[in-house]
Amino acid sequence: MTQPRLGFIGIGLMGHPMTRRLLEADFDVTVWNRTPEKVNDLRDTGVRVADYIGELVESVDVVMLCLANTEVVDEVVFGPEGVGDYARSDQLLIDFSSSDPAATRDFAARLENESGTRWVDAPVSGGVAGAEAGTLAIMCGGDVDDIEAIRPLLAPLAARVTHMGPVGSGQVTKVCNQMIVGCQAAVIAEMVALAEASGVDACRLTEALAGGFADSKPFRILTPRMAADDFEAPPWHLRTLLKDLDMAVAQSQRCGSATPMSGVAAQLMRAHANQGHAEHDPATLVKAYRPPLAGARVKN
Secondary structure: OOOOOEEEEOOOOOHHHHHHHHHHOOOOEEEEOOOHHHHHHHHHHOOEEOOOHHHHHHOOOEEEEOOOOHHHHHHHHHOOOOHHHOOOOOOEEEEOOOOOHHHHHHHHHHHHHHHOOEEEEOOEEOHHHHHHHOOEEEEEEOOHHHHHHHHHHHOOOEEEEEEEEOOOHHHHHHHHHHHHHHHHHHHHHHHHHHHHHOOOOHHHHHHHHOOOOOOOHHHHHHHHHHHOOOOOOOOOOHHHHHHHHHHHHHHHHHHOOOOHHHHHHHHHHHHHHHHHHOOOOHHHHHHHOOOHHHHHOOOO
């Protein structure tokens, strides 16, 4: 059976290693990125680089998106010369982006109504390391037959693919994931600063608490970076975590479910972002809790 031709739009922190994984699994992949320079190193790997979105869409069976936010998804799909202008009824769109659930449902309905193309929302968790290793957790929303059909396409990318329900359900699940991650990031910053202020070597916290109830991936990633003032090469950006927490609060308003902790974490991150840290590692949140003299020694 012939493998479907794949088109990947969004060659960023996550999209780049995901594309490489698909190429290594011998899929035929065409890419397009809003910043063309980011695909230069992929040209030698066998990927085809489209000059415009229409060229990509017309040459593939499945369109994959991995974009920054809901607004960019809207622009790329429904903007001038976007995916929607070229999409066909025999195609499927898989959106790996973390987007607003309500907007995702609207996007899916609009695209299918206008072109017949079906939509699967498939946000991912696991960070750049998971994308590089092919161990992402992918949470999907869409028709059951579509989910089953794309499992072979997701196999090189994921350790686990879970069908959560109709379109939009994957995005709701990702919001739930980010609520936990965001609130943990905020309290880990408090915790590291408290340990330091109390004279405890914060660099030993990961070792001391490993295997206990406080242990988690965010704890293991963020705590050493905060304690060592190591904010270089961030694994993700504070603006991304803030965007996801804002989506959690918005979703809570739609369904009448309270999210007070997520709301507080979002406000803390918004204040920190407004101090020039939006593009920095969420680990820089520890700066907000350190005394000014201590904070002055922290690297950007």
